[in-house]
Amino acid sequence: MSTFTATDQPPAPTAPAARRKRRVPYWLLLPGILWLLVFFAAPLVYQASTSVQTGSLEDGFRVTWHFATYWDALSEYYPQFLRSVAYGATATALCLVLGYPLAYLIAFRAGRWCNLLMVLVIAPFFTSFLIRTLAWKTILSDGGPVVSTLGSLHILGLTDALGVTEGHRVLATPLSVVCGLTYNFLPFMILPLYTSLERIDGRLHEAARDLYARPLTVFRKVTFPLSMPGVVAGTLLTFIPATGDYINAELLGSTDQKMIGNVIQSQFLRVLDYPTAAALSFILMAAILVMVTVYIRKSGTEDVV
Amino acid sequence: MNPLTRAARVLRRNLVVIAGLGTLGFLLLPNVIVTVFSFNKPNGRFNYEWQRFSTDAWTDPCGVADLCGSLSLSLRIALWATVGSTVLGTMIAFALARYRFRARSSVSTLIFLPMAMPEVVMAASLATLFLNTGVSFGFWTILIAHITFCLSFVVTAVKARVMSMDPRLEQAAQDLYATPLQTFRKVTLPIAAPGIAAGALLSFALSFDDFIITNFNSGSTVTFPMYVWGSAQRGTPVQINVIGTAMFAIAVLCVLVAQLAGRRRKRS
Numbered sequence: 001m002s003t004f005t006a007t008d009q010p011p012a013p014t015a016p017a018a019r020r021k022r023r024v025p026y027w028l029l030l031p032g033i034l035w036l037l038v039f040f041a042a043p044l045v046y047q048a049s050t051s052v053q054t055g056s057l058e059d060g061f062r063v064t065w066h067f068a069t070y071w072d073a074l075s076e077y078y079p080q081f082l083r084s085v086a087y088g089a090t091a092t093a094l095c096l097v098l099g100y101p102l103a104y105l106i107a108f109r110a111g112r113w114c115n116l117l118m119v120l121v122i123a124p125f126f127t128s129f130l131i132r133t134l135a136w137k138t139i140l141s142d143g144g145p146v147v148s149t150l151g152s153l154h155i156l157g158l159t160d161a162l163g164v165t166e167g168h169r170v171l172a173t174p175l176s177v178v179c180g181l182t183y184n185f186l187p188f189m190i191l192p193l194y195t196s197l198e199r200i201d202g203r204l205h206e207a208a209r210d211l212y213a214r215p216l217t218v219f220r221k222v223t224f225p226l227s228m229p230g231v232v233a234g235t236l237l238t239f240i241p242a243t244g245d246y247i248n249a250e251l252l253g254s255t256d257q258k259m260i261g262n263v264i265q266s267q268f269l270r271v272l273d274y275p276t277a278a279a280l281s282f283i284l285m286a287a288i289l290v291m292v293t294v295y296i297r298k299s300g301t302e303d304v305v
Numbered sequence: 306m307n308p309l310t311r312a313a314r315v316l317r318r319n320l321v322v323i324a325g326l327g328t329l330g331f332l333l334l335p336n337v338i339v340t341v342f343s344f345n346k347p348n349g350r351f352n353y354e355w356q357r358f359s360t361d362a363w364t365d366p367c368g369v370a371d372l373c374g375s376l377s378l379s380l381r382i383a384l385w386a387t388v389g390s391t392v393l394g395t396m397i398a399f400a401l402a403r404y405r406f407r408a409r410s411s412v413s414t415l416i417f418l419p420m421a422m423p424e425v426v427m428a429a430s431l432a433t434l435f436l437n438t439g440v441s442f443g444f445w446t447i448l449i450a451h452i453t454f455c456l457s458f459v460v461t462a463v464k465a466r467v468m469s470m471d472p473r474l475e476q477a478a479q480d481l482y483a484t485p486l487q488t489f490r491k492v493t494l495p496i497a498a499p500g501i502a503a504g505a506l507l508s509f510a511l512s513f514d515d516f517i518i519t520n521f522n523s524g525s526t527v528t529f530p531m532y533v534w535g536s537a538q539r540g541t542p543v544q545i546n547v548i549g550t551a552m553f554a555i556a557v558l559c560v561l562v563a564q565l566a567g568r569r570r571k572r573s
Contacts, residue, residue, distance in 0.1 A: 040431075083520060117478070123333070126552050126555075127335075128513075284426060
C-alpha cells in the first residue's frame with residue numbers, strides 16, 4: 001500500500017507547490033485503491049488460504065497445505081467444468097451469430113430508427129433478469145408454442161437423438177440452459193459490436209463496391225476484419241459470465257445440466273465445504289484466464305493477417 | 306419481372322434487416338411474456354401457465370408478504386452503492402486519465418480484474434473474507450460487495466470521458482486567471498459530468514439487479530432479486546410480474562422523456 005502514498009516521491013528537490021501537485025494522483029487513488037485491496041485483493045488471499053485448509057465446521061478449519069483438495073475437486077467435478085465451458089462457448093457463438101445482424105442493422109441500415117433500436121436493445125435490462133429468465137419457463141414449457149412447433153416439424157426427434165433435448169421436451173435440457181445463457185448475455189455482445197461497427201468509415205464500403213466486390217466479399221474483406229475489436233470484446237463479455245453462471249442452469253435446467261457455478265454455490269452455501277468451494281473457484285478463475293489469454297493472442301494475430 | 310423473383314430479391318437485399326429484427330424479437334419476447342402474465346390469475350402457486358385475465362395483482366402490488374420490503378431494500382442498497390462507487394471510481398478515473406505516476410499499470414490491472422473475473426469467484430472470495438473476519442452478513446456486507454464490483458465500471462465510464470476531453474479548455478481557463486478549484490468546478494466537472502452520470506446509472510442498474518454476489522453475501526437478508534430467486538422454488542406471485550412490468554415502463558418513459566428534452570434543447 002505504501003507505493004500509493006507520499007513515501008514513493010522521487011527525491012528531486014522541488015518547490016512545495018510542485019511537490020503538492022505531484023501528490024495529487026496518489027490522494028485521488030488512495031480511497032478507491034484501498035477499498036479494492038481490502039475487499040477485492042485480500043478476499044482472494046483468504047480464499048487461497050481456505051483452499052489448502054482442512055477441518056470441519058464444528059472444529060474449525062486450519063491451514064494444512066492440503067493441495068489434494070484441488071485434485072479431488074477436479075476429479076469429482078470435471079464433468080461440470082467441461083459442461084460449463086461447452087455451454088459458455090456455445091452460448092457465445094450463438095450470441096455472435098444472433099447479435100451481429102442486429103448490431104449491423106443498427107449501425108448501417110437503421111437510419112433515423114437507430115436511437116429507438118438502441119433503446120429497445122437496452123430496454124430488457126430494466127426488468128430484473130431473474131424475472132425475464134423465469135419467463136423462458138413459460139415460453140419453453142411442455143405445452144407451449146416452442147415445443148408444439150418444434151414437435152410438429154419433427155425437429156424434437158432429431159434434437160432428442162443429438163442429446164440436446166430429452167423426451168420431446170425443451171425445458172430442463174441442455175437446449176433450454178444454452179438458450180437462457182444466450183438470451184441473458186446477448187446485449188453484452190451487441191453493444192461492443194455496435195460500437196466498433198459504427199466507427200467504420202462508410203467510404204470504405206463504397207471503395208470496395210467501386211472495385212466490384214460483391215456484398216459478401218465486402219463483408220468478409222472489409223466490414224468483419226474492421227469489427228474485430230468488437231468481436232473480441234463481445235465474446236469475452238459473454239463467455240466469461242456465461243461460463244461462471246449458475247442461474248440459468250438452476251432455473252431452466254435439471255440436475256443433469258449443473259454447471260461449475262452451481263457446484264461452487266452449493267458447496268459454499270449448502271454443504272459448507274469451504275475448501276472445496278475455494279479450490280473450485282481458483283480452478284475456474286485459472287481456466288478462464290488461460291483461455292482468455294490464448295484467445296486474445298490468437299485473435300490479435302488474426303487481426304493483423 | 307416475375308413477382309416471385311422480385312420477392313426473393315427484396316428478401317435477399319434485406320436479409321440482415323430481417324435477421325436483426327428477429328434477434329430483437331428474441332430479446333424482447335420475455336418482456337412481452339412478463340407483461341402479459343402480470344394480468345394472469347394462476348390456479349396454483351406458480352405463474353407459468355395462462356389461466357384467465359385479472360387485474361388483481363395490479364391493484365394490490367404489495368399484496369404478498371415481504372415483496373415490497375425487499376424492493377425498498379434493493380433500492381436503498383442500489384442508491385448507496387451508486388454513491389459510494391461513483392465517488393471512489395471518479396477519483397480513480399481522474400488520477401488514471403490525468404496523471405502519470407508510478408504503479409500506474411498495477412492500478413489499471415487492479416481495476417480490470419474484477420470485471421474479467423466470473424462473478425461467482427468474486428462472490429465466494431468476498432464471503433470467505435467476511436466469514437474469516439467474523440463480520441455478520443446483512444445490509445452492510447451486501448453494500449460493500451456491490452460497491453466493490455460497481456467501482457471498476459464507474460472508472461471505465463468516467464475515464465473514457467475524461468480522456469476524450471480537450472486539455473486546452475483547462476489551459477484556457479487557467480490563462481484567464483481561474484484558480485485550480487474554479488477551473489475544476491466550472492470547466493472540468495461539467496465536461497466530465499456525462500461520463501460520471503453514465504457510470505452512476507450503470508452502477509445503480511448493476512447493483513439493483515445483482516444476484517450472484519448478493520446470494521453469497523446477504524446472509525438471511527432478502528433483496529428483490531433474492532426474493533425472485535426464492536419464489537422460483539416456493540411459488541411465483543403475479544406481483545413479481547407487476548413490478549417487473551412497472552420498472553420496464555418507468556425506465557422506458559424516462560429514456561423517452563430524456564430524448565425528447567434533448568431534442569428540444571438542441572432545436573432551441
